[in-house]
Amino acid sequence: MMVRTNSIERILSEFQPGRSFVLTSHSRPDGDAVGSLLGLSDLLEDRGCRTEIVLADPVPAVYRTLPGAERIRHATSPSFGDSDGLRPIVILECDSVERTGLRSLEGRYLINIDHHASGRNYGDLNWIDPDASAVGAMVYELLVAMGQPVKPETASCIYAAILADTGGFTSRSTTPATLSMAAELARLGADPARIANDLCFSSPECKVRLLGTALVNMQRQGTIAWSWATLGDLERLQAMTEDCDGVVNYLVGIAGVEAAFFVVELPTPGEYRLSLRSKSHLDVARVAESFGGGGHRAASGCLMRGSLESVIERVREKVAHDSVSLT
Ligand SMILES: [Mn+2]
Numbered sequence: 001m002m003v004r005t006n007s008i009e010r011i012l013s014e015f016q017p018g019r020s021f022v023l024t025s026h027s028r029p030d031g032d033a034v035g036s037l038l039g040l041s042d043l044l045e046d047r048g049c050r051t052e053i054v055l056a057d058p059v060p061a062v063y064r065t066l067p068g069a070e071r072i073r074h075a076t077s078p079s080f081g082d083s084d085g086l087r088p089i090v091i092l093e094c095d096s097v098e099r100t101g102l103r104s105l106e107g108r109y110l111i112n113i114d115h116h117a118s119g120r121n122y123g124d125l126n127w128i129d130p131d132a133s134a135v136g137a138m139v140y141e142l143l144v145a146m147g148q149p150v151k152p153e154t155a156s157c158i159y160a161a162i163l164a165d166t167g168g169f170t171s172r173s174t175t176p177a178t179l180s181m182a183a184e185l186a187r188l189g190a191d192p193a194r195i196a197n198d199l200c201f202s203s204p205e206c207k208v209r210l211l212g213t214a215l216v217n218m219q220r221q222g223t224i225a226w227s228w229a230t231l232g233d234l235e236r237l238q239a240m241t242e243d244c245d246g247v248v249n250y251l252v253g254i255a256g257v258e259a260a261f262f263v264v265e266l267p268t269p270g271e272y273r274l275s276l277r278s279k280s281h282l283d284v285a286r287v288a289e290s291f292g293g294g295g296h297r298a299a300s301g302c303l304m305r306g307s308l309e310s311v312i313e314r315v316r317e318k319v320a321h322d323s324v325s326l327t
Contacts, residue, residue, distance in 0.1 A: 005128045017048030022078040025092040027056040027101030031164020034063040036092045036135040039158035056101030060242040065198040067153035077104035093135045095119050095294045117285045118294030133173035136161025140181045152189025159190035207243040214247045223258040225251040231265045252277035272304045272311050282323050
């Protein structure tokens with residue numbers, strides 16, 4: 001699908017000093033969402049813009065150490081408290097408005113900045129770059145284009161976004177340009193070891209115990225591995241849905257496994273969240289799209305309904321079918 005995309009210059013022309021913006025990203029925010037929001041907010045504030053950051057879900061514990069994370073408001077709609085009630089909304093990393101989980105966005109001027117293969121032109125301005133390794137990498141391009149001094153805190157947030165979305169610089173989207181950005185961000189004051197420690201080596205204990213349960217549940221059939229966690233598992237370990245983030249990477253990390261998926265039961269009865277990973281030519285964004293979700297070739301997800309058994313069976317069948325049709 002060809003996506004008509006606005007230029008970075010056109011995006012930049014919106015960010016005039018004195019203007020006010022609401023910044024948001026997807027529900028269940030990940031490292032790219034949180035890091036990009038904080039980085040872009042800093043850049044805009046330094047330019048003399050005002051920003052409010054709103055997310056429909058709380059910031060996961062592991063990202064709360066990012067500088068400025070306390071400025072992120074957890075709410076279901078932007079505040080209407082100030083006089084400029086119809087501030088433009090900058091939406092990062094969302095392939096639809098719905099993914100923000102926010103209400104009251106109707107009639108607002110939307111600036112859509114995204115790198116999903118499933119990205120759509122739902123905004124008034126759309127800058128979509130499926131080749132970008134992270135939205136953090138797109139915020140970095142804005143940083144360069146702005147040509148203003150950058151604080152170490154800003155560099156840290158953007159670095160964290162790129163680190164998180166490339167799986168620690170291991171994804172296929174990690175290019176020489178990605179590594180150059182990381183190097184430049186480190187020069188600007190981002191501390192690679194400290195950020196890696198905060199993001200990768202600071203898991204709550206319940207998260208690691210939940211991983212143990214998920215690994216015990218794991219099934220494998222040929223090149224496909226899958227696992228799940230029930231609400232009962234989460235309650236027993238006093239874990240939250242966010243503690244399941246990353247479990248699927250262990251499944252796809254097995255030698256000989258080409259595709260993996262993980263299903264977690266949500267508090268809403270009959271609802272599940274599916275995470276998919278591929279390290280072969282299988283495009284899991286398309287698998288997720290067939291169930292109403294989206295994402296990237298190698299990493300995607302969606303919501304599913306039904307019983308745990310039926311959800312797993314439908315996904316297993318689709319992944320097996322799509323894997324076979326590629327060979
Ligand atoms: Mn991303």
